[in-house]
Amino acid sequence: MYGWNGKILRVNLSTDKVSVQEYNAEFAKKFVGGRGFAIKILWDELKPGIDPLSPENKLIVSVGPLTGLPGPSLGKIVIAAKSPLTGGYGDGNLGSMAAVYLRKAGYDAVVVEGKAKKPSYLYVEDDKTYILSAEGIWGLTTFEAEEKLKEIHGRNTGVLVIGPAGENLVRYATVISQEGRAGGRPGMGAVMGSKNLKAFVFKGTKDIPLADPQEYRKLVDQCYEEIKSSANYEFWIRQGTMATIEWCQENAVLPTYNFKEGVFEYARLIDGYSMEAMKIKRRGCPFCNMACGNVVVDAEKKEAELDYENVAMLGSNIGIGHLGKVSVLNRMADEYGIDTISLGSCIGFIMEATEKKLTKEGVEWGDYKKVKELIEDIAYRRELGNFLAEGTMRMAEKIGGESKKWAMQVKGLEISAYNCYSVPGMALAFGTSSIGAHHKEAWVIAWEIKTDRTGYTKAKVDKVLEFQRIRGGMFECLVSCRLPWIELGFNLEWYPKLLKAASGVTISLDEMYYGVADRVYALIRAFWVREFGGKWDRNMDYPPARWFEEAPTKGPYKGTTLSRDGYNQLLSQYYAERGWDERGIPRRSTLEKLGLSDVVVELEKYTSLTQ
Amino acid sequence: MVKLKLLGFISELIGIREKEIKLNSPIKLKNIIKLPKNIDLNRLIILVNGKAASPDTLVYDEDEVLLMPIVGGG
Numbered sequence: 001m002y003g004w005n006g007k008i009l010r011v012n013l014s015t016d017k018v019s020v021q022e023y024n025a026e027f028a029k030k031f032v033g034g035r036g037f038a039i040k041i042l043w044d045e046l047k048p049g050i051d052p053l054s055p056e057n058k059l060i061v062s063v064g065p066l067t068g069l070p071g072p073s074l075g076k077i078v079i080a081a082k083s084p085l086t087g088g089y090g091d092g093n094l095g096s097m098a099a100v101y102l103r104k105a106g107y108d109a110v111v112v113e114g115k116a117k118k119p120s121y122l123y124v125e126d127d128k129t130y131i132l133s134a135e136g137i138w139g140l141t142t143f144e145a146e147e148k149l150k151e152i153h154g155r156n157t158g159v160l161v162i163g164p165a166g167e168n169l170v171r172y173a174t175v176i177s178q179e180g181r182a183g184g185r186p187g188m189g190a191v192m193g194s195k196n197l198k199a200f201v202f203k204g205t206k207d208i209p210l211a212d213p214q215e216y217r218k219l220v221d222q223c224y225e226e227i228k229s230s231a232n233y234e235f236w237i238r239q240g241t242m243a244t245i246e247w248c249q250e251n252a253v254l255p256t257y258n259f260k261e262g263v264f265e266y267a268r269l270i271d272g273y274s275m276e277a278m279k280i281k282r283r284g285c286p287f288c289n290m291a292c293g294n295v296v297v298d299a300e301k302k303e304a305e306l307d308y309e310n311v312a313m314l315g316s317n318i319g320i321g322h323l324g325k326v327s328v329l330n331r332m333a334d335e336y337g338i339d340t341i342s343l344g345s346c347i348g349f350i351m352e353a354t355e356k357k358l359t360k361e362g363v364e365w366g367d368y369k370k371v372k373e374l375i376e377d378i379a380y381r382r383e384l385g386n387f388l389a390e391g392t393m394r395m396a397e398k399i400g401g402e403s404k405k406w407a408m409q410v411k412g413l414e415i416s417a418y419n420c421y422s423v424p425g426m427a428l429a430f431g432t433s434s435i436g437a438h439h440k441e442a443w444v445i446a447w448e449i450k451t452d453r454t455g456y457t458k459a460k461v462d463k464v465l466e467f468q469r470i471r472g473g474m475f476e477c478l479v480s481c482r483l484p485w486i487e488l489g490f491n492l493e494w495y496p497k498l499l500k501a502a503s504g505v506t507i508s509l510d511e512m513y514y515g516v517a518d519r520v521y522a523l524i525r526a527f528w529v530r531e532f533g534g535k536w537d538r539n540m541d542y543p544p545a546r547w548f549e550e551a552p553t554k555g556p557y558k559g560t561t562l563s564r565d566g567y568n569q570l571l572s573q574y575y576a577e578r579g580w581d582e583r584g585i586p587r588r589s590t591l592e593k594l595g596l597s598d599v600v601v602e603l604e605k606y607t608s609l610t611q
Numbered sequence: 612m613v614k615l616k617l618l619g620f621i622s623e624l625i626g627i628r629e630k631e632i633k634l635n636s637p638i639k640l641k642n643i644i645k646l647p648k649n650i651d652l653n654r655l656i657i658l659v660n661g662k663a664a665s666p667d668t669l670v671y672d673e674d675e676v677l678l679m680p681i682v683g684g685g
Contacts, residue, residue, distance in 0.1 A: 231649045232680060235620035243619045244682050250618060446681040450656040451663055486683035489654075556661045 002211040003065035003503020004028045008037075009107045009129060011122060013195055014055055014114030018129045020107075029505060030595065032516050033064030034479035035091055035472075037109050038080035039523050042089065043599070048530050048606070052084040052187070053169055053194040055115035061102065061160065061200060062110075064479035065503050068103030068208050069216070072223045072490060073481030075099050075286025079160070083186035084194075085171040085342070085391050086412035086436045088528040093479060094175065094183030095285020098158030104204025116196035119167075123153060125203040134198040138167065141335040142176035149201050160200040163337030165379040166193035170389040172342035172414070176334055180283060180293055180305030185339045186413050186435050211504030219501055223494050224289050230488035233290065237282070239272035240292035241308035246271045248312065248418065251449055252555035255317040255419045257365060258348030259408050259546060262419045263555040266321025270311055274323045290484060299324030304331035309439075312417035313344025318351060319365035329371060336379035343378070345414035346388045347371060349395055349407055358399055405545035410437035411528075421547045422560040423448050425460035428570050431541040432464065434472060434524040441472030443486065454557075456566035461573040466513075473517020474509075519594040521578070522586045526599050529585050533606045538584045541571055581610040613670055615644065618679035621655060634672040641666035643676070655680060 006028070008021045031040045038060045050056040059081045066074045077099035083090025102110070105126050112122070116131065119138035123130045137145050142163040149159050158177070165173035166189030173189030174182045192198070210216050227233065235243070245267060248254035252262035268274070275294055283305055284291020298304040304327035314333070315326040333340045347363065354362025361384050363370045377385025387395060392414055396407035408415045413436025420427040429442035442464045451459070474495065475482045484490035492509060500506050507516070529536045547562045575582060579590030588609040591600050603609060612631040622628045624647055632643060640659070641652055652666045658677040659668055670676060 231624065231647070232620040235623050239619075241683070247618055247679060247682050250616075250677065250679065443683055446656060446683075449658075449663065450681065453663065483683055486681075 001025055001028070002209055003499065003505055004033070005103065005106050005108050007107050009110045009124065011110065011112045011129065011131065012114045013112060013116040013120065013131065013197065016131055018131075028065070029507065030516070030519065032477035032507070033067070033108060034062050034078040034093070035080065035476035036516060036520050037062045038078055038091055039089060039520055039527060041109070041111060042080065042082065043523055043527055046082060050082065052082040052087065052191060055113070055195065057082050057113075057191055057194070059112045059188070059191050059195065059197070060109060061098075062479070063099050063103050063108055064477060066498055067479055068100045069210075069502060070287050071220050071498055072227060072484045072494070073285060073288040073290070075288065076479045076481060077102065077160070077183075078476065078479055079175050079184045079188045081188055081191040082531070083412075083435070084169070084190050085187040088411060088436070088531055089524045090184070090186030090188060090435050092174065092184035092186070092188055093476065094160075094177055094181045095288065095481070096158055096160060096177035096181055097286055098160045098177055098200060098202050099479070100286050101158040101202035101204040103208060104206050105202055106204065106206055110200065112195060112197065115194065119196050119198055121149070121197065121199040121201060123201045123203075126205055138198050139164065142337050143179050143335050145199060146177070146179070149199055153201050153203060156203060158202045161337075162189040162192045162198060163335060163379065165336045165338045166190055167198070168379065168381045168389070169193050170338060170378060170381065171391045171394075172339040173337050174339045176337050178283070180295075180334050181285065182334060182339070185341060185438060189337045210502055212501045216498070216501035219494065219497055223490070223498070226494075227290055227484050227488050227490055230490075232488055236290055236292075236487060238276060240282075240294050242272035242275045242294055242306060242311065244308040245311060246273075252552070252557050253419045253423065253445065255312055255417050257319055258317060258345075258352045258406060259415070259419050260352070260550070261552045261554050262421065262557065264316035264321065267316060269321045270315040270323045270326055275306055275311075278323065278327070285481065288481065290488060292483060296323075296327050298327035298331055300328050302328075302331060304328065305334070306330060309417045310340035310344070313341050314347075317344045317348045317417070318371065320368055320371070321366070322368070325368045329375060332372065332375045336375065338375070338379060341416045342391060342414040343375065345392055345408050346378075346395065347374065349392045350384070350388060352406060353399055353403065358401070358403065405549065408544055408546065410543055411540055413437050415543070418445055419552075420445070420543065421552060421562060422454055422557040424454070424456055424562055424566055424570060425464060427543045427547060427562055427567060428460065428574060429464050429467070431543050431567075431571065432468070432574060434521060437543070440482070442467035443471070454560065456563065456570055458573055461570055461577060464574065465577055468521065469513035469517040473520055474512045477516055477520060515594070518578070519596060522591060522594050522596060523599065525580065525584070525586055526591070526596075526603050530603060530606050536583065536585070536607070538571060538582065541584055542567070585609065587611060613643065613672060614675045616675070616677045618677070619682065621650070621678055621680055624650065634670065637669040637671045639666065640664060640668045640670050640676065643670055644678070
């Protein structure tokens with residue numbers, strides 16, 4: 001089988017048992033890879049209701065049929081499990097040589113279950129797999145641990161590693177690679193920590209066979225050339241996603257003071273131009289010719305890698321208007337293995353609680369020194385940090401009162417850096433994102449501002465669906481970066497061509513969207529519904545009350561909020577288009593149409609299905 | 612005076628971040644600014660006085676025009 005290795009590595013850390021599972025071409029075509037493989041395995045194998053931090057949870061890393069091959073930003077890997085932050089399906093992807101070497105070792109995925117008796121790490125070298133002691137590595141930061149592992153196993157390895165936050169089960173601990181590539185926002189690092197698993201180290205030396213090597217090489221050359229010829233290329237190389245600070249400020253959607261405002265008085269001091277003055281080099285994912293990692297020297301004279309989301313959430317959202325200091329906070333988060341988005345949201349939340357005098361111990365807006373201490377305390381779950389390590393949903397439950405209105409999360413996952421009080425389509429994208437509020441699946445805000453910013457139209461629903469099919473579906477299953485397309489206008493038609501040349505298999509864009517992507521979305525939704533059972537309802541797809549009730553006081557859209565009726569209408573239209581019922585649960589006919597008849601039988605044990 | 616503001620790579624390509632232009636009579640937006648051939652005005656976000664506009668929108672003296680790329684955020 002070209003395109004896929006056809007093998008999944010299975011590791012049980014409780015029993016030290018390692019095995020290899022083979023799968024067939026039908027499975028490959030139906031779920032493609034990455035997120036598709038992950039949700040299929042979790043749906044089939046995970047016992048509903050388990051504690052995500054128990055040995056019963058399964059952690060999956062998976063790649064796609066183009067992974068490990070030269071090509072536009074194809075060096076990424078998915079990490080997935082039941083999330084300790086949301087209780088539902090969780091995943092994330094990151095660019096890493098781990099993706100390349102896993103594929104070259106001969107596997108498309110690794111499934112880890114159980115819990116090691118002592119801190120351990122997994123070392124895979126081609127056909128050999130070892131569960132090794134992490135003595136001397138456990139407790140190190142992600143940067144230190146990766147360096148140590150490379151000293152042991154050589155530079156030609158790919159490493160996925162957790163820091164102290166993952167070890168201490170911070171609910172939004174991430175997985176880090178190559179000092180700044182981060183993935184797995186909904187606590188995938190904590191799941192690793194709960195299994196006493198410090199790292200994956202992959203070393204692969206096998207060739208990846210291609211169905212049509214000549215054609216593939218020709219296509220790849222053309223792809224790279226198309227990316228480089230984009231009018232935006234040079235500016236992108238300079239600023240990457242950091243140009244978005246200015247863009248969001250101008251459009252009054254920059255999260256500021258825990259999303260109370262959409263403009264920040266010191267935005268200019270943390271924007272892409274300020275970053276350029278501090279920049280010393282770029283970093284990127286394997287095989288990328290538009291690397292977006294901006295490496296700067298931070299206020300402590302150390303290197304830090306910046307992009308838009310972490311600067312907005314650890315800058316404007318917590319009132320810090322000094323990019324050197326924001327860079328320090330961001331580096332600390334990467335070293336400890338903490339998601340910068342949730343971190344910035346949790347800190348913003350406690351700052352607002354302090355302002356409202358709802359906590360005994362607090363932090364003032366912009367208090368850089370205290371924030372630094374707090375980040376360390378979160379990673380080690382000390383004092384106030386232990387409270388913040390739980391995420392905003394649980395923090396609000398504890399503080400009570402009206403605080404849940406300004407806990408800026410959906411389904412437990414903190415909203416990434418776009419303040420949507422006046423952009424309902426983007427609010428819908430956050431509401432219906434399959435892991436909780438994340439921007440990676442449907443970033444419709446630019447299109448929305450270009451066309452009809454405040455309207456509640458069916459066109460917005462269609463755009464969210466279109467983007468979810470492309471971004472959350474095709475890209476997450478191919479495990480390919482969306483940025484060449486969305487930032488530089490790279491043509492989507494290249495992907496079926498690359499797939500055909502690599503694998504010999506034809507999957508059209510339509511099949512990718514209405515077959516694979518819709519199937520994966522329905523299965524992820526089924527997973528959520530099975531986990532929440534009778535507690536599931538459409539309110540799970542609602543953004544926080546702040547966006548409906550509290551208008552910003554500054555900027556061109558001050559005084560504006562979302563309409564509940566309008567949002568409700570968009571949500572109903574979204575469900576109808578997906579073939580889901582008014583509760584947001586896939587209809588029986590939808591599941592059957594998508595080839596998920598087996599899901600019907602299982603899901604009916606937990607809820608009634610609408611025809 | 613029309614206040615023209617450009618963001619991101621558009622600003623870099625044209626070499627202008629902000630500019631004021633005197634208009635004696637209203638003209639279509641596409642006639643106010645000359646873009647390089649590889650930039651399609653239809654693919655940019657155009658706001659006139661904060662509202663979505665098109666290349667054919669008439670611009671009046673005292674209007675504020677903002678041109679920016681569609682960015683992806685991350």
